[in-house]
Amino acid sequence: MRSNLYRCLKKNSLNVLPKEEESAPEKKFKEHLLGFVHIDSTEGPHRSREM
Numbered sequence: 001m002r003s004n005l006y007r008c009l010k011k012n013s014l015n016v017l018p019k020e021e022e023s024a025p026e027k028k029f030k031e032h033l034l035g036f037v038h039i040d041s042t043e044g045p046h047r048s049r050e051m
Helices: 004-011
Strands: none
16 A cells, blocks of 8 residues: 555655765774874863963
8 A cells, every 4th residue: 555645756756766876985094003092182171371
C-alpha cells in the first residue's frame, strides 16, 4: 500500500535520491607516536598583561 506522499513525490519525479557527486577525499588525522599529548594553548587561565 503506497502513501499519498509517495504518489506525489513520484508524480514530480522526486521519489529517487540524486546520485552522489564526487567530493574531495576526506582528510585524516596526523599519526603521532604513542604517548603524544596535544595541549591547546589558547585555553586555560589568562595572565594579566601588566608585570
